[in-house]
Amino acid sequence: MWPIVWTAMRTYAPYITFPVALVVGAVGYNLEWLIRGTPPPAPEEKGILEQREDRKLEELSGRDLTQVTSLKERLEFTPRAVLNRNRPEKS
Template identity: 50%
Template sequence: MWPILMQFLRTNAPYITLPIAAVVGVIGYNLESLISDRYTPYNKAIEDQRVERQIDEEVLNDPTKVEKLKYKENVLGKNVPPSLQKN
């Protein structure tokens, strides 16, 4: 009996698994729509944000005040694990 059942399942696997996968997909889609929040807040375009930020900066207003390109912090000490931090 088992070999006949396994042969039937083997030959008809696509016809059996497709409806099961469709049902699982529909259930998952509906659960996700119930649980998640689909609201996306409005943001200005990135180009507009960049232009506004550049207008607000004092560097563009007075080109004589140019800041030198140098590191202000130790770059290698940013992600130090707790075991290596100084107390």
């Protein structure tokens, strides 16, 4: 008798658990909505690109843009190419 009961439970389990889960989820959703109430409207936030542009403008505002490092000074800090084939050696 028990094998027949277990087989029936295993066979019809999705048909029983889905409606139960649906009811529990709907009740939980509505209960949470009643407890929290309607959320206040969120202030409009700036997009990622706008935030990046603002941050870059703030960084540039305190700097003197006429003082630029020369390319010769920049070459000193670049990593050396593999086997030094792409850059001539300094004499």
